[in-house]
Amino acid sequence: MMKVSEEEWWTPNAITYSVVMHGFRREGKLVEACDIVREMVNMGFFPNPVEINLLIQSLCREGKITEAKRFMEECLSRGCAVNVINFTTVIHGYCQKDDLDAALSLLDDMYLSNKHPDTVTYTTVIHALGKNGRIQEATELMKKMLGKGLDPTPVTYRTVIHWYCQMGKVDELLQLLEKMFLRQNCKTAYNQVIEKLCSFGNLEEADKLLGKVLRTASRVDAKTCHSLMGGYLRKGDPLSAYKVACRMFNRNLIPDLKLCEKVTKRLMLDGNSKEADYLMLRFVERGCISNQHQEHLQS
Structure with a gap:
C-alpha cells in the first residue's frame, strides 16, 4: 500500500504506518487497517500492544471475533509484542457473544503462548459463566485462579456475589468467599452478599448473615x-x-x-x-x- 516514491526521497517509518492504520480504523476500514499492520511488519516495524488492542477491540465491536483472534495470532507468530490484555480483549469478545467454549479454550491457549491470564481475564470469564447459569464451571475457574496465586479484586467479589446470590446458592458462595479471603480479604464482602440477597428478595438468607456484618x-x-x-x-x-x-x-x-x-x-x-x-x-x-x-x- 505504501511504497517508496520514485525519487526515493521519502520512506514511510513506524509513525507513518501507525497514523495510516489508525486512520483506516477510525473510518471502519478494518481490513485495510490490518493490511497496513502486515505491511508494517514486512518493513521491519512492529505495532505496540496498544495499537494491536485497538484493532482487536474494533473487530470485536463489529462482531468479528474470529477475525480478531486470527489477527492477534498472526501478530504473535510474526514477533509482535502481543500481551495478556490483547488475549483478554478477544476473550471478552467471545463472552459478549456467549461463545463461552471458545473463551475457555483461548484461556487455556494463553498458557501455551506463555501469556499467563491475570485476575481481569479470569473475572471476565467467571462473569460470563455466571450470566449463563454455569455456576459450577465458574466455581472451578475461581478456584483455579486462586490456585495460580492471583488475588481477587473488588470486581471479582462483586461478580461472584451477584451470580451466586441470583442463583440462590448461598452456602456455596460462603464457602468460596472463605477461600477468596485467604488470598485477598474484602471487608465489605458480607455486606454485598446481604444487599444482593435483599435485592433478589431472599431476606431469610440475608438475615442469617447479619451477625457477620454487625x-x-x-x-x-x-x-x-x-x-x-x-x-x-x-x-x-x-x-x-x-x-x-x-x-x-x-x-x-x-x-x-x-x-x-x-x-x-x-x-x-x-x-x-x-x-x-x-x-x-x-x-x-x-x-x-x-x-x-x-x-x-x-x-
Whole structure:
C-alpha cells in the first residue's frame, strides 16, 4: 500500500504506518487497517500492544471475533509484542457473544503462548459463566485462579456475589468467599452478599448473615442493615425490620430515623404498639429525638 516514491526521497517509518492504520480504523476500514499492520511488519516495524488492542477491540465491536483472534495470532507468530490484555480483549469478545467454549479454550491457549491470564481475564470469564447459569464451571475457574496465586479484586467479589446470590446458592458462595479471603480479604464482602440477597428478595438468607456484618459496626454495616429493613417493609413484615433495628442499637449503630418512623407506623397498624414505643424510646435514650416527637408519632 505504501511504497517508496520514485525519487526515493521519502520512506514511510513506524509513525507513518501507525497514523495510516489508525486512520483506516477510525473510518471502519478494518481490513485495510490490518493490511497496513502486515505491511508494517514486512518493513521491519512492529505495532505496540496498544495499537494491536485497538484493532482487536474494533473487530470485536463489529462482531468479528474470529477475525480478531486470527489477527492477534498472526501478530504473535510474526514477533509482535502481543500481551495478556490483547488475549483478554478477544476473550471478552467471545463472552459478549456467549461463545463461552471458545473463551475457555483461548484461556487455556494463553498458557501455551506463555501469556499467563491475570485476575481481569479470569473475572471476565467467571462473569460470563455466571450470566449463563454455569455456576459450577465458574466455581472451578475461581478456584483455579486462586490456585495460580492471583488475588481477587473488588470486581471479582462483586461478580461472584451477584451470580451466586441470583442463583440462590448461598452456602456455596460462603464457602468460596472463605477461600477468596485467604488470598485477598474484602471487608465489605458480607455486606454485598446481604444487599444482593435483599435485592433478589431472599431476606431469610440475608438475615442469617447479619451477625457477620454487625461484628464491625461501621457506616457500611448500617447501610446494609437499612437494606434489609427496607426489604422487610416491602414484604409487609415490620416486626422483622424492628428486630434488625434493635440489633443495630445493641451494636451502637443508630438506624435511620425516617426509616424507623415507617417501621413504627407499620407496627402500630399491625397492633404491635409495644414494639413501636420501644423503638422510638431507643432514639429518645440516645438523644436523637425528643419526648414530644415520640408522642407525635404515637398520636
